[in-house]
């Protein structure tokens with residue numbers, strides 16, 4: 660995800676209004692590596708601007724995805740889709756207890772499917788998720 664100023668310029672170029680609410684959403688998301696859900700994002704925005712509507716937050720997230728600035732992550736927990744501000748190719752570590760999700764920046768070379776396994780799909784991407792207990796949750 661690019662800087663707040665760049666996002667504001669991108670939105671204006673697309674003819675989208677840059678309201679104070681939108682600016683706040685950009686500010687909260689920029690540099691947020693926690694992979695928040697839409698609902699978490701809404702709560703964080705509302706804590707600062709109580710009058711913000713859920714629709715504004717959800718629409719802004721959708722627009723950020725359309726612009727390639729935000730990427731949905733595979734659904735890992737009941738909380739709904741998590742959003743990734745890191746749109747570069749990367750992988751994840753997921754805590755099965757507290758659902759913390761952090762990035763793993765490493766190339767897993769050699770992960771390939773045979774033509775039979777690919778079942779006719781033209782592959783465009785893959786993502787590896789490691790599951791475990793984070794330092795706060797592990798008890799061993």
Ligand SMILES: [Zn+2]
Pocket residue numbers: 754755756757758759792793794795796797
């Ligand atoms: Zn944890």
Ligand SMILES: [Zn+2]
Pocket residue numbers: 694743745749750751761762
């Ligand atoms: Zn990520």
